[in-house]
Amino acid sequence: MTLEQSAVRPPAQTRGAGPAGQRRRSRREEILEIAVGLFATRGYHGVSMDDIGAAAGVTGPALYHHFAGKEAMLAAALIPVSEQLLAGGQKRIAESSEDPAAALAALVDFHVEFALANPAVIALHLHELDRLPEEPRRQIRRLQRLYVEEWVNTLTVLREELNAGEARVLAHAAFGLMNSTPFLGGEVDRARRAELLRAATLSALQG
Amino acid sequence: MTLEQSAVRPPAQTRGAGPAGQRRRSRREEILEIAVGLFATRGYHGVSMDDIGAAAGVTGPALYHHFAGKEAMLAAALIPVSEQLLAGGQKRIAESSEDPAAALAALVDFHVEFALANPAVIALHLHELDRLPEEPRRQIRRLQRLYVEEWVNTLTVLREELNAGEARVLAHAAFGLMNSTPFLGGEVDRARRAELLRAATLSALQG
């Protein structure tokens, strides 16, 4: 009653030229995406290397040809997320540098889109960061802090009655709101969900 | 580098009459609270029975005198939370049955207070529910669903342009906002944090 082996091993030869212009993702990225999905639904410690391998159509030890170990897989999944969030946030702010209200709206737009596009990786980021060893964990926390500060700066300009600590509370509250998307599936289509989350977040932050 | 044993075993004899009117908590509850804290910070699978025992001042196997097993500890921690949330929500709604706006405000008040008072158990509830076996997990999900429906009903009365699915998206978004409190510590005192979260949640929900 452990893991129903539902993943079928792919044809094993897609190595050469892809059937069309579609760029072949590297095997490493492919495995990483599978691992992220498993981590997100069963928890880091709830998934074994054999589980990940089985889901990718290989045995557990085969994974060591692509990653140094299990912790390295988690780090490889989490670090790019923090980097993309920070880079995206900085870009949106730079694009509307003179108008803090527009900057906030752009931040919300960006974050909602990101969360809706990457629910598994967002859930991982929220729940499993502490399973990393010190070094990559510190790196990610630093990136997170910089991202939060972008929001805090925008908020303190826009709402002068807030001090930095209070703006930080609101920023985290906004993340909680926007990151709630992994918890709910269909029923409402993606565009409408994005609209609801955008409007709710902006209302929550503009007091 | 695993677990610094900082918990000191208590005097072991507080069994008789407490020194004053303070009601002695049962050993079971005491252990449960310790376990919840560990689960919340290191994850269910990241904590061993020996870890929990050590933090409570006993060995691992001693825990089997109070709980049937590790999963039973998690269930014992999570089920009362769902029950309290549902009961509290129903009570607040019944108390303001004629005024949906007041009902929503009461729900927000209640949930924010609960989240601020029990951050560890809220985090557990969010992250580790899937580690339970089917039976208790279904029970908890049923309680959760009923609690969410209280919010959904209040929201659909208050905002007639929303269908049930959209109201559910907003309800989960509000939970995400209010449950963000475990992620941030001091810097802003508790009363102010409650005020910020209350105002933000009401703004987010009232469109």
Place this chain on the structure above:
DNA sequence: TGATGAACTTAACGACCGTTCAGCACTTGC
């Protein structure tokens, strides 16, 4: 053709985990 190297397999290791069991210490009620 034959060497190269990537991707994978099977087998095995040491460590740790949840759980069980037999027995000991100590308090309580008779």
Place this chain on the structure above:
DNA sequence: GCAAGTGCTGAACGGTCGTTAAGTTCATCA
């Protein structure tokens, strides 16, 4: 003073996990 019972210890079990190692297959290319 004695029996009952609670709470605990220490040792041990079967199982699982992350990881290592050695060997196999096979496409690629000189």
